[in-house]
Amino acid sequence: MKKGKLIVVTGPSGVGKGTLVRSLLERHRDLYLSVSATTRAPRRGEIDGKHYYFVSRPQFQEMIAANELLEWAEFAGNLYGTPRRPVEAQIDQGRWVLLEIELVGARQIRANFPEALRLFILPPSMSELERRLRNRSSDSATAIALRLDRATEEIAAASEFDFQVINDDLETALKNIEAVLFARCP
């Protein structure tokens, strides 16, 4: 069977990655979203096994030691990683797998899976990024400050990615992502 594709979506926290990925999954039922493991505490409404696998630091360290993660990184004081087995199983079945991950993990994927398609989502401006993070009301002021600090560093690396998409108008951004995915992955 023809192997599936690995598609990496990266961009600063609050840029709208989750929103874009959710819309893509609704519109293209054959896409598969990898569920990450994290040591971050669940936000209101987040479900274990659906949004993330919420694990302790020792559990996460065990996953690293057992080589169960395809990539992992520390972000704003918490560990995040992609469980290897489900991703490999889906790719072996010919499905396209989306990874919504930060920059350090995206670099690991580039090193280990050079064939992966990597997209970077940009905000229309830093002030709009900050507005989105604050309006989302999901993080403490400290967590927002850590995310904004990191955003500048991540945006500086946007050109390392195969494609850059600005998430200003949501529908336009979605169309641009679809154009990239379906032009490159016939």
Ligand SMILES: Nc1nc2c(ncn2[C@@H]2O[C@H](COP(=O)(O)OP(=O)(O)O)[C@@H](O)[C@H]2O)c(=O)[nH]1
């Ligand atoms: N490297 C890596 N990053 C991840 C993974 N899962 C999520 N992330 C990234 O970790 C960052 C923080 O995620 P989260 O705490 O959910 O905050 P949010 O992006 O602001 O909603 C985001 O940039 C995510 O894309 C993963 O498995 N690996």
Ligand SMILES: Nc1ncnc2c1ncn2[C@@H]1O[C@H](COP(=O)(O)OP(=O)(O)O)[C@@H](O)[C@H]1O
């Ligand atoms: N194109 C857009 N225009 C305005 N607001 C947006 C847009 N895309 C996402 N948002 C809002 O921005 C906030 C952050 O989006 P989210 O998907 O959680 O970002 P991320 O997953 O990148 O951290 C959410 O409140 C979301 O509704």
